[in-house]
Amino acid sequence: MQLQINIASHPLIQHWAGILENDSNPGTILRTACSELGKWITYEIMREWLVTEKIELRTNSNVNLINSNYKYIIIIVMPYGFILAEGARALLPTASIALVNGNTTIKNIPNQLNSFTKILILDLFLDESIITPILKNLLKKGAILNNIKVACLECGTVQLNELGCNWPKLEVYTTKVNNTVNEKDYSREDTLKNKFFV
Numbered sequence: 001m002q003l004q005i006n007i008a009s010h011p012l013i014q015h016w017a018g019i020l021e022n023d024s025n026p027g028t029i030l031r032t033a034c035s036e037l038g039k040w041i042t043y044e045i046m047r048e049w050l051v052t053e054k055i056e057l058r059t060n061s062n063v064n065l066i067n068s069n070y071k072y073i074i075i076i077v078m079p080y081g082f083i084l085a086e087g088a089r090a091l092l093p094t095a096s097i098a099l100v101n102g103n104t105t106i107k108n109i110p111n112q113l114n115s116f117t118k119i120l121i122l123d124l125f126l127d128e129s130i131i132t133p134i135l136k137n138l139l140k141k142g143a144i145l146n147n148i149k150v151a152c153l154e155c156g157t158v159q160l161n162e163l164g165c166n167w168p169k170l171e172v173y174t175t176k177v178n179n180t181v182n183e184k185d186y187s188r189e190d191t192l193k194n195k196f197f198v
Contacts, residue, residue, distance in 0.1 A: 003164030004171045005155075006044070013040045017175040020153065031083055034153065038122065039087025041151045041173050046091060049118065049149065070116050073098055075106065077123035077130055084122040084151065095120075104133040113143040121148065126155030126172065128162040135167060145169050154178055 019025060019033045051067040072095040076085045081100075089095070098109040113119075121134060131150060138148060151173045160177065163170060 003160060003168055005160060005177065006171065006173045007177065008041055008044045008173060008175055010040055010044060013037060013044070013175055016040070017153070020175075034083040034124070035086040037087065037153060037175060038084030038151070039090055041084070041175070042088040042091045042120065045120065045149050045151065045173055051118075070118055071096065073109065073117060073119045075100060075109070075119060075121045075134065077121065077127075077134075078102070080124045081122040084124065084153070088120065088122060088151075092120075100130070100134055104130055104137075106134060106137055109138075109141070111141060113138065113141045115144050115147065117143060117147060119143060119148045121150045123150075123152050124154075126150065126152040126159045126163075126174070128159045131163060132166060135170070149173060 016033045016036045020030060020037070025033075051070045052064040053067040054062045055065050056062055072092050074085055074088055074092065074095045075098045076082050077100045085097070089097075096108070099107045101107065110117075119138060121131065123130070135145070135148065139145065145167065146169060149171050153174065154176045155172065155174050155178070157177060157179050160172065163172070
């Protein structure tokens, strides 16, 4: 099976992605765009991924609520993935938060995961050298690859190809696939990162 790449096409996602493309925008606008993109990409993922159950009310009517058997974890690739997580948390307020630092160690995650654990990995730009150790760590703890999704603002074809070779069942959600991105070209990433903290 080939790596599944979902380019989010919702009009609001395209709007905020367009704002992000304009590097001349002030940092506060770019941060807002990233937060909004985190929210809307998470929404796209949750539409088909969130597990609900029918609950019968005393009035003999039924409602659908999030199935409480499932646990959701948002893994934030630090230091910049937290900007996406600001929006994602609005949609999954009960999700646990786990952090990944520079050496790809996951902090604040249970030692035992199972088929009822769904995991969302957030980062600004897809980096296969970071995602692969995270996935290996999660699978070692019992996570199921079908229950893991990766969301980023932009990714390159080189990184996607590498991920696809190692993790063909993985699903990636993004706003843009950039054919010109390679491991030596961090100019756009650096521009955004620098502006977030101006």
